[in-house]
Amino acid sequence: MGVLANYRGRGIGKQLMVATLAHARRNSIIRVELEVRADNACAINLYERLGFIREGRKRNGMRFDGSCFDSITMGLVYPD
Numbered sequence: 548m549g550v551l552a553n554y555r556g557r558g559i560g561k562q563l564m565v566a567t568l569a570h571a572r573r574n575s576i577i578r579v580e581l582e583v584r585a586d587n588a589c590a591i592n593l594y595e596r597l598g599f600i601r602e603g604r605k606r607n608g609m610r611f612d613g614s615c616f617d618s619i620t621m622g623l624v625y626p627d
Contacts (some may be wrong), residue, residue: 551554560590564597568623577625584609599623 548567550560571579583590585604595601599621608618 555589559596561593564593568597572625577627579623581621582608582618583618584620591619591621594621597623 548560548563550563554562568579579599580602581594581599582605583594591601600623601619602622605618607615609616619623
């Protein structure tokens with residue numbers, strides 16, 4: 548999931564995540580995982596505000612346009 552650069556900072560990413568998490572809860576999903584580029588502080592902050600915690604780091608975990616980036620794995624666990 549991503550938001551085009553021209554549309555960032557408008558709350559679209561948050562709306563997408565809130566809708567996705569609500570759908571997961573309605574379908575009895577108790578764990579949601581994601582992976583985000585380690586240099587994407589805005590996204591990481593959003594995920595943490597939504598309750599995700601950092602669970603690990605992958606060195607060179609993502610590749611875009613020929614460049615490698617570390618990634619952060621994050622998880623959100625709902626109580627049963």
